[in-house]
Amino acid sequence: MDSDATSLGEIDRLRRRLDEMDRQLLALLNQRMEVAKRIGERKRRESQLIFDPIREETVIRDLVKQDAGSLSPLGIRAIFQEIFSLSRAQQGVLRIGCCGGAAGLLAAHLRFGSSDEYRMIRSAEEGKRLLVEESIDILVLPKQRLLDWSHWFTGKPDGHLPVTVCGESDLPDLLANHRMGRYSRFYIIRLGTEPIRPQEGSQSLKAVFLLSGCSREATDPWQHRFGGCWAQTTPCAGGEEPPDAGALVRLWEVFDPPPVEMLQEGCREIYGDSAWIVLLGTYPVSSGSRL
């Protein structure tokens, strides 16, 4: 037997092993879907949302920590995001609205997976309406448009938003051509005033704050005062700042988010009554490029 034939025989044998493993994987996935369906029934009875980003992140993180094989963290993440997507589809449909054209759709697809329902949204205003009407469950919004949210809610003196930011999605550098580059970061927003609570044992949290009613320059002392203590601040206004909306300041890698009252107090000290802060939500951050 020549060496080509030997190698073909070996490939055949290995492929048969792969076939058997694929069958096992599929059987396990089907079993997993049955369990997810049961969780979904329970959630429906208790009026809980299908999408639980903190649980998903915790599962992925634990798996990445556990894996002693050759899989990359990004690979594990991509596989499990698809599994969660299948699993959400068993529980009902997660309806995702995407602003930001094709880039928004792509960012959402990269974050969520193939089995959810996507809908292109022409403007942040339309997205807000559909979210409030509950025609969509999640809105994916380019970071530039987050300022519009700041704008909309500056009118509300109590500073309560009916939405929380529950994640972020990046377009990988690979896709950052001229047009997409503008839309490299997206926020995932969902309805609900309850900020997402950190899971016990969660290592790293992000908090997003809107600091409104003051000019961009005026955020400097605020950043100086609070930035160093427990967070780094990043102004992320981009070039599309609405005239009176004030500044948006993001705090990130907040391990132990300070009480909102303390922030508000500090803010009042610096700006008197001319500014206020809105806590949009806290959510886990991943060490990879996507959440």
Ligand SMILES: O=C(O)C(=O)C[C@]1(C(=O)O)C=C[C@@H](O)C=C1
């Ligand atoms: O743990 C849950 O709450 C589930 O619904 C299961 C599951 C999963 O497949 O692991 C599915 C959807 C949620 O977003 C989180 C996790």
